[in-house]
Amino acid sequence: MFCLKGKSLITINVNEEDYELLIRPSDILLDTxxxxxxxxxxxxxxxxxxxxTCTVLVNGWPVKSCLxxxxxxxxxxxxxxEGLKAAPIQKAFIEQFAFQCGYCTSxxxxxxxxxxxxxxxxxxxVIDEWLQSNICRCxxxxxxxxxxxxxxxxxxx
Amino acid sequence: xxxxxxxxxVIRKEAWEKVTGQAKYTDDFISNHILTAQMVTSTYxxxxxxxxxxxxxxxxxxxxxxxxxxxxxxxxxxxxxxHPPLARDKVRYYGEPVALVVADSAFTAAKAAAMxxxxxxxxxxxxxxxQAVDTNAPLVHEKMIMYQIVKEDIYPxxxxxxxxxxxxxxxxxxxxxxxxxVIVEAAFHLPQSxxxxxxxxxxxxxxDASGTVYIKSASQSxxxxxxxxxxxxxxxxxxxxxxxxxxxxxFGGKAPVQLEILAYIASAAVGGRAVRLTNSRENDIVSSPxxxxxxxxxxxxASKDGMLQSxxxxxxxxxxxxxxxxxxxxxxxxxxxxxxxxIDNVHCDAFCVYTNHPYxxxxxxxxxxxxxxxxxxxxxxxxxxxxxDPAELRYKNALCPGCxxxxxxxxxxxxFGNLNSCILKLKEIINWSEGxxxxxxxxxxxxxxxxxxxxxxxSPTDAVSGVFLTFNPDGTINLNCGCVEYGPSMKTTAAQIxxxxxxxxxxxxxxxxxxxxxxxxxxxxxxxxxxxxxxxxAVLRAAEDVIRQLTSIAAVALHCPRxxxxxxxxxxxxxxxxxxFLPFKELVHGYKFLNGNAVFxxxxxxxSFIMNDLNILDQETGKGKSxxxxxxxxxxxxxxxxxxxxxxxxxxxxxxxxxxxVLNPKMAEGLIKGGMCMGLGLGSRESFSYDxxxxxxxxxxxxxxxxxxxxxxxxxxxxxxxxxxxxxYHARGIAEHGIIGIPAAxxxxxSLAAQAEFDELPLVPETIWRMKTGGIx
Numbered sequence: 016m017f018c019l020k021g022k023s024l025i026t027i028n029v030n031e032e033d034y035e036l037l038i039r040p041s042d043i044l045l046d047t048x049x050x051x052x053x054x055x056x057x058x059x060x061x062x063x064x065x066x067x068t069c070t071v072l073v074n075g076w077p078v079k080s081c082l083x084x085x086x087x088x089x090x091x092x093x094x095x096x097e098g099l100k101a102a103p104i105q106k107a108f109i110e111q112f113a114f115q116c117g118y119c120t121s122x123x124x125x126x127x128x129x130x131x132x133x134x135x136x137x138x139x140x141v142i143d144e145w146l147q148s149n150i151c152r153c154x155x156x157x158x159x160x161x162x163x164x165x166x167x168x169x170x171x172x
Numbered sequence: 173x174x175x176x177x178x179x180x181x182v183i184r185k186e187a188w189e190k191v192t193g194q195a196k197y198t199d200d201f202i203s204n205h206i207l208t209a210q211m212v213t214s215t216y217x218x219x220x221x222x223x224x225x226x227x228x229x230x231x232x233x234x235x236x237x238x239x240x241x242x243x244x245x246x247x248x249x250x251x252x253x254x255h256p257p258l259a260r261d262k263v264r265y266y267g268e269p270v271a272l273v274v275a276d277s278a279f280t281a282a283k284a285a286a287m288x289x290x291x292x293x294x295x296x297x298x299x300x301x302x303q304a305v306d307t308n309a310p311l312v313h314e315k316m317i318m319y320q321i322v323k324e325d326i327y328p329x330x331x332x333x334x335x336x337x338x339x340x341x342x343x344x345x346x347x348x349x350x351x352x353x354v355i356v357e358a359a360f361h362l363p364q365s366x367x368x369x370x371x372x373x374x375x376x377x378x379x380d381a382s383g384t385v386y387i388k389s390a391s392q393s394x395x396x397x398x399x400x401x402x403x404x405x406x407x408x409x410x411x412x413x414x415x416x417x418x419x420x421x422x423f424g425g426k427a428p429v430q431l432e433i434l435a436y437i438a439s440a441a442v443g444g445r446a447v448r449l450t451n452s453r454e455n456d457i458v459s460s461p462x463x464x465x466x467x468x469x470x471x472x473x474a475s476k477d478g479m480l481q482s483x484x485x486x487x488x489x490x491x492x493x494x495x496x497x498x499x500x501x502x503x504x505x506x507x508x509x510x511x512x513x514x515i516d517n518v519h520c521d522a523f524c525v526y527t528n529h530p531y532x533x534x535x536x537x538x539x540x541x542x543x544x545x546x547x548x549x550x551x552x553x554x555x556x557x558x559x560x561d562p563a564e565l566r567y568k569n570a571l572c573p574g575c576x577x578x579x580x581x582x583x584x585x586x587x588f589g590n591l592n593s594c595i596l597k598l599k600e601i602i603n604w605s606e607g608x609x610x611x612x613x614x615x616x617x618x619x620x621x622x623x624x625x626x627x628x629x630x631s632p633t634d635a636v637s638g639v640f641l642t643f644n645p646d647g648t649i650n651l652n653c654g655c656v657e658y659g660p661s662m663k664t665t666a667a668q669i670x671x672x673x674x675x676x677x678x679x680x681x682x683x684x685x686x687x688x689x690x691x692x693x694x695x696x697x698x699x700x701x702x703x704x705x706x707x708x709x710a711v712l713r714a715a716e717d718v719i720r721q722l723t724s725i726a727a728v729a730l731h732c733p734r735x736x737x738x739x740x741x742x743x744x745x746x747x748x749x750x751x752x753f754l755p756f757k758e759l760v761h762g763y764k765f766l767n768g769n770a771v772f773x774x775x776x777x778x779x780s781f782i783m784n785d786l787n788i789l790d791q792e793t794g795k796g797k798s799x800x801x802x803x804x805x806x807x808x809x810x811x812x813x814x815x816x817x818x819x820x821x822x823x824x825x826x827x828x829x830x831x832x833x834v835l836n837p838k839m840a841e842g843l844i845k846g847g848m849c850m851g852l853g854l855g856s857r858e859s860f861s862y863d864x865x866x867x868x869x870x871x872x873x874x875x876x877x878x879x880x881x882x883x884x885x886x887x888x889x890x891x892x893x894x895x896x897x898x899x900x901y902h903a904r905g906i907a908e909h910g911i912i913g914i915p916a917a918x919x920x921x922x923s924l925a926a927q928a929e930f931d932e933l934p935l936v937p938e939t940i941w942r943m944k945t946g947g948i949x
Contacts, residue, residue, distance in 0.1 A: 039279070046278075055200035056193020058420070060370050061453040065873035068370055096193035105191040109183055112842045115659035117190030118370040118420025124191060143882030150873065152370050152421050153659045155845035156881045 019086050027088045029054065030098030038085045045069045045080035047088075048095060056096035056121040060150070067149030070122035071095045077129045077148070096121035103171035104128050107162040110171075115153035122149050127163045135167065174677030177668065178901045181838040182678060184664045186418070186657065186685050195418045195685075198374040198390040199450045206376070207236055209438040209449040210281035212271040212288045213459050214263035217299075217528040217866035218312070219292035221262055224271060229287040234280035237441035238288065239272040244437050246404045250396065250428065252328070252335060253320040254313055255494040255531075257433045262295065264312055264493035265530050266867040267458030274438045274447055297528040297866040301467045301488035304333040304525040312493060312526035323632075325788045326499050335491065336499035336524040338506045340578045340794040343517030348482035352473030356553040360546045361932040363859040364465040364490060364529055367536075368878055369658075371420020372456040377435035379444030383407070385436060387414045392427040392656050393697040398689045400429045401436055414689040419658035423850075424534030426658065427699050428461055428496050454871045461533035462860065464501050465490030466542040472550045478560050480515045480569045487522040487543070492531035498524045501532070501539040503789065504630045507798045508540060510578050511547040512591050512626035513569040518578050520794075528866040534699060536847065540627045540912045541854060548623035548916035549931055552923065562920065563604055566624050566806070567595050580795045589830030589894040589904065591624060591804045597828040598622065598806040601888045609924050615815045618823065621920025622808040623913035628799030629700040629905075633786040637706035638693025639666070639714040641777030647742050647756030648680040651711070654687050654695030655703050660907045661839050662703040668835055669708045669900050673715035675740035693780065701905030704835070705800065706781050708900030713779030721775045725759045728771065801896050803904040805829035807848070807913035809855075810885070813925035818940040820922060822852060822885035825914065829889075832896040832904035840906060845887045847910020853879040855915035859934045 019025070019040040026035050029052060036051055045062075048054045048071070057080050060068030064082045071080045072094035099105060104127045107113070114120040123146070130137065130145045137145075142163060151159060165171055175182055189195040226238040241260035247253045259270045271288050275281035298304045298312055309332075313319070317330045328335050349355060375389040385407060387397055394414040402409045419426060431449050438447040451460055467488040474480050487505050491498030502524040509520045535541075555562040570591040575583045599605065608620040640652040651670055657663045663683040671678040684692065695707060719739050726744035727734040730752055738747045745753030758764075762772040789796035810824040825848045834840045857877045861869045870876040895902035915933055923930045928943045941947070 049200075050202055053202070054193070055196065055202070058197070058371065059199070059450075060372070061873045063453065063872055063874060066370065066453075096191075099192070108191050109187045112184075112838050114190055115661070115842065115846065116370065116421040117186070117195050117418065117659075118197060120190050121193050146881035150368075150370065150878060150880065152368055152423070152850070152878065153846050154842060155849040155887055156879070156884050157845060157887055158842060159881065 017089065025086065025089050027085065027093060029093045030095060040086055042085040043081055044083040044085050044088055047085040048080060054095050054097050058118055058121060067122040067126065068119050070125040070149065072125055072129055075129060075132060077126045096124055099124065099128060102128050103166045104131065104162065107165045107171050111158050111162040111165065113154060113158040113162040119149060119151045123151065123159055127166065130163065131166050174679045176675055176677060177672035178835040179833070182664055182668055182836050184661045185667060185683055197371050197418050197420050198376065198388055199448065201376065201388060206446040206448050207274050207276060207442060208278045208281045209272055209274045209435065209447050210285045211269040211434065211455060211459065212273065212285050213455065214259060214266060214268040214270050216263055216292050216294055217266040218295040218297045219263050220295060221259060221270065222291040222293050225289040226271065229273060229284040232280065232284045232287065234276040235273060235284045236276065237274040237438065239437060239441055240270065247319065248400055248404050248433060249322065249495055250497060251323050251326055251499050252495040253322060257437060265528055267455065267530060268493065269434065269459055272434055272438055274442055298333060299528065299862055299866040301465065301490040301525045301527060304527050305488065305523065309333055312528060327791060333526040334523050335495045335526055336502055338503050338522045338794065339792060340506045340509060340518050340520035341792060342578060342580065345482045345484050345517040345519035348517035349473045352481050353476035354554065354557050355471060355473040356550060356557055357471045358550060358553060358931050360468040362466040362542050362545060363933065364462050364532065365854060365858040365860060366457050366462045366876060367423040367425030369421030369423055369425055372451040372453055373426060373431050373460050374450040375431040375435040376446060376448045377439040378446035379439050383411060385412045387412065387432050387436065389414065389416055389432050390419050390426055391416050392419065392422045392658060392699055393429065394656065394687050394689050395654065395694045396697060397429050397432045401433060416656050416687045418685060419656055422658040423536045424538065424699060425461065427697055428533045430460055453873060457871050457876060458530050458868050461496055462530045463535035464498065464532040464539060464542065465529065468546045470546055470550050472554055474554055474558065478558050478565050478568050480513055482517040483510060483515050485509055485520040489522065489524045490527050490529055490532065491524050492527055492529040494531035495524065496531050496533045498532055500630050501534070503798065504539045505543045506794055507579055507628060507630065508626055509543060511544065512571050512624050512804050514571050514575045520578070529862065530868060536850060536908045537627065537912045538630065538700065538908065540625065541851065541915055544623060544625055544912050545916045545919060545933065548913060549919050552621070552920045553929070563595060563599055563622060567592055570595065578794065579789055579798060581797050585894055586897040587801045589802070589804050589832065590892055593892045594804060594806040594828040594830055595624065597890050597892060598808055598826055601890055602808040602810065602824060602826045612812065617813045617815060617925045618810065619813060619921045619925035620808055620810045621917045621924060622806060623916035623920060624806045625909060625912040626802045626804045627909060627912060628802045629702050630798050631696060631700055631702060631783060633788065634782055635696035635706065636780065636782045637695045637710045638780040639707065639710040639778065640693055641714045641718055643756065643760035643775050645757060645761050647760055648682065651681055651683045652692055653707055654692040655707050656687055656698040657685050658698065660843055661836065662698065662707065665704055665835055666707055666711050669711045670715055672901060673712055676742055680742065701803065701907045701909065704903050704905055705899050709781040710779040712900055713781065714777045717779055718775055718777035722759055725763050725772045726754050729754055729763050801899065801904060803829065803906055803909050805909055805913070807917050809914060809917040809921045811921045811925060813922065818937045818944060820925065824888060825852060825885045826888035827910055828892060829906055829909055830892040830894050830904065831906050832899055833893050833902040834891050835901065835903050840891065841889045843907050844889045844910040847908065848887060848914050849879050849884055851911040851914025852918065854911065855918035855933060855935055857934050857936060
């Protein structure tokens with residue numbers, strides 16, 4: 016455990032690069048990513064952990080960056096949508112029409128990408144549980160389900 | 173190999189930007205020197221403002237300005253100018269903005285907002301539309317008579333809470349009821365709910381040294397922002413420049429103007445510095461406009477063979493504290509009040525009433541999901557009383573060419589399509605004939621319900637669209653239009669239409685994703701499922717314009733008459749000898765002869781469109797034409813109901829839409845399915861509930877529940893294609909329609925399953941339990 020008192024200089028690793036930042040102890044990761052690093056792929060949707068538009072990966076696991084303090088990111092590897100390098104799920108989302116307005120997309124991509132890495136062969140119930148963390152208001156969700164399944168089935172180059 | 177034209181699946185133009193985090197939405201444009209505004213909102217639904225103490229907030233370091241309603245005593249509104257940007261004298265709904273803090277950071281702004289103390293004197297609240305029309309009801313707007321009315325067809329009833337009334341009088345409903353063999357009557361209660369676009373509303377404003385105002389906004393209506401801000405603040409329209417980047421979902425909720433005005437006054441208060449104002453989810457739900465509530469009483473009569481004879485309807489639209497687009501929502505109800513059925517005798521009264529609820533605006537379906545719930549539940553009640561298959565009743569009464577609509581518009585195959593084909597196809601895909609109610613195991617009932625839908629538009633009679641085309645020297649095209657991309661892929665549709673007309677690879681057509689009112693031709697608003705029609709017509713005209721110019725230049729260069737020339741695959745060629753041709757790149761920047769002489773100049777194409785045969789409805793009878801066409805369809809929902817615990821789950825949801833022509837099949841299917849998903853949410857869970865003081869209780873996504881992954885049914889979507897002759901490649905608008913009949917189809921399925929009459933929404937297990945047990949444990 017480390018302790019921050021007042022504004023402090025910290026280093027966090029995002030998309031495999033180290034960044035030295037001045038933060039308040041109360042700063043949330045979402046705001047730091049967007050306002051200080053200009054990584055606006057993670058979106059604010061509710062700032063309450065209900066919608067998942069702000070999802071990023073922390074050591075490979077999806078985390079709602081509105082519910083995580085920036086200080087908690089020290090020593091961990093953060094991946095945002097900008098850090099996805101031609102991940103199969105990105106192509107799958109395009110081919111399956113798994114987004115319309117695109118605002119929830121970054122968050123869903125991060126959840127799906129992590130799911131494919133952590134559970135390469137999940138039963139449907141696991142997919143449902145993982146993806147229930149996020150909200151999409153445009154699609155019917157079926158498209159997103161098809162996209163993740165095409166990735167899990169290795170149908171994407 | 174590129175793709176040409178319409179009718180095949182095309183990946184949306186901005187696809188890669190949206191899966192890489194590169195697509196920028198309004199609040200993604202952050203700079204270090206931009207100030208942050210935060211609103212302070214009302215804690216009462218109806219109260220006099222006795223005092224607002226801003227002293228401690230104002231003196232907080234980092235606070236640049238604090239504004240209250242007294243600073244800008246103006247009123248705005250798209251139909252009735254009844255709305256102060258910040259509440260003055262009194263608040264009319266819970267969550268209404270009463271003060272605005274401008275500070276150097278969101279952190280400081282939040283701190284200052286908490287230090288503003290408002291002293292209220294509570295007033296009695298209007299907590300339902302029925303209360304609003306009580307004879308002794310307190311008034312939400314005491315000075316309605318002083319308000320400026322912007323549109324000609326608004327009929328307020330002064331000294332009441334009724335801000336508009338619309339009527340249909342067709343045939344003689346009263347007399348026709350005397351001839352009816354079967355009559356059903358019911359009352360419906362449909363609450364307000366919310367859009368929940370994933371991007372909350374957001375606006376930025378700055379004012380430069382010349383006084384030019386720059387607004388950036390998450391809006392469906394950049395040109396309305398320009399007009400409204402220039403009007404209320406007395407600025408030339410050329411001095412208000414509105415830019416809209418990608419928008420994270422609209423559903424009608426981003427069609428009105430609100431935060432843009434607040435951002436403008438915030439910027440004005442700090443010498444024109446750039447200010448950003450982004451809604452928290454909570455503010456987005458209650459402070460910004462929501463979806464209308466509706467109370468209705470219907471009486472429907474038929475002869476014993478099931479032919480509809482007469483209908484009488486009374487609707488109360490809960491427009492909330494301000495009118496916004498409420499009167500047009502009310503008009504939309506009456507225009508299509510019979511559902512897509514032939515009823516010759518119609519008596520319909522619809523009132524738009526103020527309450528102390530959050531104010532309402534357009535929402536996907538534009539009141540049709542609500543009015544369809546009422547009429548489609550009535551159809552099932554009637555079918556039950558007639559002992560007739562509900563699908564057959566609908567089939568028998570479906571409108572067809574030669575009939576007239578409630579507003580006495582003649583129905584044609586082109587303007588209406590073919591509802592009966594939709595019904596037949598729906599029966600097939602949902603397997604209607606296997607039976608609509610089946611016991612599958614102890615306590616588990618499987619049931620199907622259906623509903624038909626139709627919708628026309630209610631735009632201004634002179635709504636416009638436009639397109640500019642420019643060429644790059646290599647012959648590729650830039651398409652510039654004023655419609656906003658908030659999801660339904662309208663920019664890609666525009667490119668497809670151009671690609672079809674020019675027989676040109678769609679990958680060589682680029683479309684501006686952002687809109688800037690300074691450079692983009694005006695497009696009325698990106699709403700009403702009218703973009704394909706209006707923008708598409710403008711695209712076709714622009715394409716004809718460039719074809720004319722290309723062939724004129726090529727005629728000179730190829731020494732042949734213009735009429736012998738054809739345009740395709742980025743070439744102009746001689747029809748009878750295609751080996752004689754010139755590629756676009758040798759023509760689009762003028763033509764240069766071998767000796768260096770040049771003629772003509774860069775090709776600049778333009779096309780515009782205006783609605784041309786719409787009119788104002790007659791005040792007494794409703795006669796008139798409100799939209800250029802209808803889109804019709806039939807929908808069904810299949811559920812599994814558990815008699816023991818009053819729960820149910822979705823098994824299937826099906827839609828058949830007469831799309832005229834499907835331009836982009838996978839996209840079209842996605843739009844319909846997305847609409848169905850939203851409709852299932854509306855039917856099964858979404859609503860505002862209020863406490864006794866009319867305060868909304870569901871102000872976050874923790875308590876306001878929408879559909880989630882894994883809760884959805886199997887979706888079945890099918891299209892009928894009856895050409896709409898005047899539409900681009902015969903395509904009707906379909907973006908809203910997936911939602912319209914779903915709550916009704918669910919209501920019908922559940923009423924059948926539980927053998928009870930569900931005439932309210934949402935249909936949560938508690939509603940079913942209350943209905944089945946009388947609420948006694």
